[in-house]
Each structure stands twice: as C-alpha cells, then as structure tokens.
Amino acid sequence: MTAADAQVRGAVREFAPAKINLTLHVTGQRGDGYHMLDSLVVFADVGDWITVSPSEALRLRITGPFCAGVPVDHGNLVLRAAAAVNVATADILLEKNLPSAAGIGGGSSDAAALLRAVRRSHGVAALSLAEALSLGADVPMCLEPGAVRVSGIGDRLQRVNDIPPLPAVLVNPGVAVPTGEVFRALTAKGNPPMPPFTTGSSFGDTIGWLRRQRNDLQPPAILQAPVIAEVLKALDGEGALLSRMSGSGATCFGLFDSAEAAQKTADRLKRTCVGWWVARTTLNPGRGIASPDPEIARTAPQDRRDTT
Ligand SMILES: C[C@](O)(CO)[C@H](O)COP(=O)(O)OP(=O)(O)OC[C@H]1O[C@@H](n2ccc(N)nc2=O)[C@H](O)[C@@H]1O
Ligand SMILES: Nc1ncnc2c1ncn2[C@@H]1O[C@H](COP(=O)(O)OP(=O)(O)OP(=O)(O)O)[C@@H](O)[C@H]1O
Numbered sequence: 001m002t003a004a005d006a007q008v009r010g011a012v013r014e015f016a017p018a019k020i021n022l023t024l025h026v027t028g029q030r031g032d033g034y035h036m037l038d039s040l041v042v043f044a045d046v047g048d049w050i051t052v053s054p055s056e057a058l059r060l061r062i063t064g065p066f067c068a069g070v071p072v073d074h075g076n077l078v079l080r081a082a083a084a085v086n087v088a089t090a091d092i093l094l095e096k097n098l099p100s101a102a103g104i105g106g107g108s109s110d111a112a113a114l115l116r117a118v119r120r121s122h123g124v125a126a127l128s129l130a131e132a133l134s135l136g137a138d139v140p141m142c143l144e145p146g147a148v149r150v151s152g153i154g155d156r157l158q159r160v161n162d163i164p165p166l167p168a169v170l171v172n173p174g175v176a177v178p179t180g181e182v183f184r185a186l187t188a189k190g191n192p193p194m195p196p197f198t199t200g201s202s203f204g205d206t207i208g209w210l211r212r213q214r215n216d217l218q219p220p221a222i223l224q225a226p227v228i229a230e231v232l233k234a235l236d237g238e239g240a241l242l243s244r245m246s247g248s249g250a251t252c253f254g255l256f257d258s259a260e261a262a263q264k265t266a267d268r269l270k271r272t273c274v275g276w277w278v279a280r281t282t283l284n285p286g287r288g289i290a291s292p293d294p295e296i297a298r299t300a301p302q303d304r305r306d307t308t
Contacts, residue, residue: 016113017047019105023213055091101176103247108138185220221249
C-alpha cells in the first residue's frame with residue numbers, strides 16, 4: 001500500500017485477545033506443504049494489549065508477565081505488521097499477558113491489534129486478507145475477533161453467529177510448542193472436515209456438537225510434549241464439560257457450565273499446578289472484545305524489553 005507513514009494523531013490502545021481453536025480438523029496438505037484446515041475459532045476475554053503513541057521513530061517496548069524471550073526486533077510480528085502498512089514512526093508498547101508459542105495466536109493477535117491501532121492512529125488502510133496471511137496463517141482470523149469458521153490454510157473466513165458465551169479455563173503447562181514441528185509430526189493429513197454447525201445457540205447443544213469434533217494436532221503435540229495429556233486430565237478431573245488443546249498447543253481449554261465453576265477450577269489449578277499458566281475466561285464473550293479501551297492514559301507497567 002502507498003499511504004506511507006501518516007502522522008500519528010494520538011495514543012490508541014487495542015486489545016489482542018487469545019485465539020482459541022474450539023475445533024481444528026486438518027483435511028489435507030497443499031503442494032507447498034501448508035495444511036488445509038477446518039476450524040471453529042473464538043476469542044477469549046484475556047489477551048495482550050497494544051498501545052501506539054506518537055513518536056519521531058519506530059520503537060517497540062515489551063512489558064508484562066510473558067515478555068521474556070519475545071523478540072523486540074523485526075522477528076516480532078508487531079513490527080512486521082507495522083512494516084506491511086508502511087508505518088515508520090510510532091512508539092509501540094506491547095503488554096504481553098499471553099504465553100508465546102502456545103497455540104493461542106499470541107503473535108498473530110498482537111499483529112492484528114497493531115493493524116487496528118494504526119488504522120485508528122495513522123489512518124492507514126486495512127490489509128487485504130492475502131497481505132495478512134503473509135504475516136502468518138492465524139493473522140486473517142485475528143483481524144476482527146469473533147466466532148468464525150476458518151478453512152483453506154487459514155484464509156477463508158465465515159462468521160458464525162450462534163455460538164453462546166462459553167465459561168472456560170485456559171491452561172498452559174509452560175512448554176513452548178513450535179507450530180511447524182507439530183504439523184510435521186502429523187501422520188494422517190486427510191481427515192474429515194467439520195459437519196455444518198446447525199445447533200442454534202443452546203449451550204448444551206453447542207457442547208454436544210463440540211464434543212463430536214476434534215483437534216487433529218492434539219495427538220502429535222502430545223507426542224512432543226506429553227505434559228499436554230496431564231493438562232487435559234487435570235481439566236477433566238475438575239469436571240470440565242469438554243477439554244481440548246487449542247491450535248498446535250500446548251494451551252488447553254476446559255469448558256464449564258458457569259463462570260463460578262470455571263473460577264473455582266482456575267483457583268484450584270493455580271494452587272496445585274505450580275508453574276502452569278491458568279486463566280479463567282469467557283470464550284466468545286459476545287461484546288466488543290476488540291473495542292478500544294478508554295484507559296489509554298493508564299500508567300504502563302515497568303518496561304523490561306526494548307528495541308532501543
Ligand atoms: C495451528 C493454527 O494456529 C490454527 O489456527 C494455525 O494453522 C497456525 O498459524 P500460525 O502460527 O500463524 O502459522 P504460520 O506462522 O503461518 O506457520 C507456521 C508453520 O506452521 C505450518 N502450517 C501453518 C498453517 C497451515 N495451515 N499449515 C501449516 O502447515 C507451516 O509449517 C508453517 O511454516
Ligand atoms: N508479538 C509476539 N508475541 C509472541 N511471540 C512472537 C511475537 N512476534 C513474534 N513472535 C515469535 O513467534 C513465535 C510463536 O509465538 P506465538 O505466540 O505467535 O505462537 P502461537 O501462540 O503458537 O501461535 P499460533 O496459535 O498462531 O500457532 C514465538 O516463539 C516468538 O519467537
């Protein structure tokens with residue numbers, strides 16, 4: 001695109017919610033090695049935050065509980081997204097609340113949030129789906145967070161309107177699982193796609209439908225990181241209506257019939273599973289999860305990583 005580096009009008013803040021693959025069916029493989037998917041994706045109400053402020057130069061600072069190890073150079077998808085829309089001056093603060101390489105689209109959701117932020121701050125045009133895809137297979141689905149059926153290699157999106165809010169607990173055992181390696185370890189590539197989602201918005205029917213679906217990457221991910229099986233067992237032991245891995249792992253989600261039940265589980269797992277990241281959340285919360293946060297002026301936590 002040509003709208004290069006327009007002036008920043010003021011600081012803007014965007015939420016980068018965790019992406020959760022409620023289902024992930026791998027239905028084939030293209031000649032270039034990329035896999036064909038059929039996945040029902042929703043977003044959580046936990047996530048990272050991106051703040052974009054006026055600056056004379058381009059700077060990325062990363063803070064938050066999961067900032068360690070996240071690249072601050074052009075290996076960061078946030079800076080790659082800024083480059084894709086020709087933004088050359090901005091002070092970008094990334095508050096990293098989500099674990100990385102965790103199957104919850106951290107970098108992709110950050111990149112999408114950056115694109116939403118610079119659309120507001122710099123007035124640049126949105127990226128096309130193809131341009132977004134070139135940043136990562138998960139970026140297109142993160143551009144406008146909401147329930148979506150994703151096919152192709154991640155580039156065909158179909159809104160899904162009848163998924164109710166789902167009380168959930170997210171658990172990551174602290175093991176980074178690289179996406180490419182999990183796809184490579186998958187032996188059966190031509191699995192059946194999902195049947196149509198036609199259950200209406202009933203909570204019980206949705207759970208029943210989801211139980212009949214799969215995440216085809218779960219078995220190969222467990223082979224690489226057996227602790228994922230322990231996470232699923234822990235969620236089952238807590239009475240989850242459904243437990244499953246998201247994306248290429250290692251984060252798993254457990255679905256519960258109420259926010260209270262999810263909260264009690266999260267509290268217990270935090271006490272008993274030391275070293276695991278445990279978050280109580282609502283998946284598909286049904287309100288503007290990507291809407292701007294009015295608290296732009298909130299004091300940023302102490303920065304720990306910086307491009308400069
Ligand atoms: C597993 C999912 O998270 C499901 O939403 C995505 O398919 C992966 O999305 P992502 O992490 O943004 O993926 P990318 O960064 O584009 O690709 C990482 C690696 O995963 C593999 N990959 C990714 C997506 C896809 N449809 N088929 C693949 O085989 C490729 O080896 C690629 O080199
Ligand atoms: N903004 C970012 N946040 C986290 N990791 C990033 C970011 N930008 C680049 N990375 C790199 O990307 C790698 C994968 O991290 P990411 O959190 O995006 O994976 P993921 O949650 O498994 O993604 P997906 O679900 O899309 O496969 C990390 O190991 C890190 O080196």
